[in-house]
Amino acid sequence: MRTRGWGGKVPASDEDAVARILAATRRTIDLHGEQTSIADVARTLGVTRQTVYRYFPSTDELLSATAADGVGVFLDQLAEALAGITDPGEAVAEGVALTLERLPHDPYLGLLLRTQPASAFAVTVTTDTGRTFGHSLLNRLDVDWAEFDEQSVDDIIEMVLRTLQSFILAPLPAPGQELRRLLGRWIAPAVTAARGATKARASARS
Known part of the structure; x- marks a missing residue:
């Protein structure tokens, strides 16, 4: 897990990181709707796109996981x-x-x-x-x-x-x-x- 970013509060585990990414995705969807991208979610979290890609390789997978959540x-x-x-x-x-x-x-x-x-x-x-x-x-x-x-x-x-x-x-x-x-x-x-x-x-x- 990357240790930089995350608004100064590093996730305690991969599970915590995924939960925070999904929560950030919901907030981003509320703002941008169907135009939401991994770059938008990364900015919301204060991390790089590569950090989000580590857990969700594509925007489709991220949106699908957010929907399931x-x-x-x-x-x-x-x-x-x-x-x-x-x-x-x-x-x-x-x-x-x-x-x-x-x-x-x-x-x-x-x-x-x-x-x-x-x-x-x-x-x-x-x-x-x-x-x-x-x-x-x-x-x-x-x-x-x-x-x-x-x-x-x-x-x-x-x-x-x-x-x-x-x-x-x-x-x-x-x-x-x-x-x-x-x-x-x-x-x-x-x-x-x-x-x-x-x-x-x-x-x-x-």
């Missing part, structure tokens, strides 16, 4: 908006709608969508990281997931992620109520059916 805030905001919805189908359908509405405007996650081709961003949705985020969101909802077995929950997340991927690649011309109508007709019943399948499997084993 801030996803918890995005998920918390979604959970707050979905608070009180206990029906699993309704909660999941509305969660998909809100994600598609809010994602383009999120200062950090949305930045990736604004600076990359939609196809490049959409590929990341169905990665293991995307599935981890899916589990994290479901765990924040006011839904009793004890009624679903592990396979059913995994299936719901896979279905949700691929639905998000599809709408990111080809958005509806006029979303809003039409988006909610589609999700309410096709996604919500599928989630309810997964609960029914869980109960059927449990009955068959007993």
Whole structure:
């Protein structure tokens, strides 16, 4: 780790350095938006570009890491908006709608969508990281997931992620109520059916 710069306070570890770089990137994004570069972040930290490059070899990697680091805030905001919805189908359908509405405007996650081709961003949705985020969101909802077995929950997340991927690649011309109508007709019943399948499997084993 370099020992110069950092505003006179050298990071205690590589982990500390990464955390400070990500925090500085968020501050820089707040100022410069999608024009943010590694040079801007280095100036914010009082270090050279080479110092930032040691941890993040490119601006794309830095922005991706910043988005991943801030996803918890995005998920918390979604959970707050979905608070009180206990029906699993309704909660999941509305969660998909809100994600598609809010994602383009999120200062950090949305930045990736604004600076990359939609196809490049959409590929990341169905990665293991995307599935981890899916589990994290479901765990924040006011839904009793004890009624679903592990396979059913995994299936719901896979279905949700691929639905998000599809709408990111080809958005509806006029979303809003039409988006909610589609999700309410096709996604919500599928989630309810997964609960029914869980109960059927449990009955068959007993």
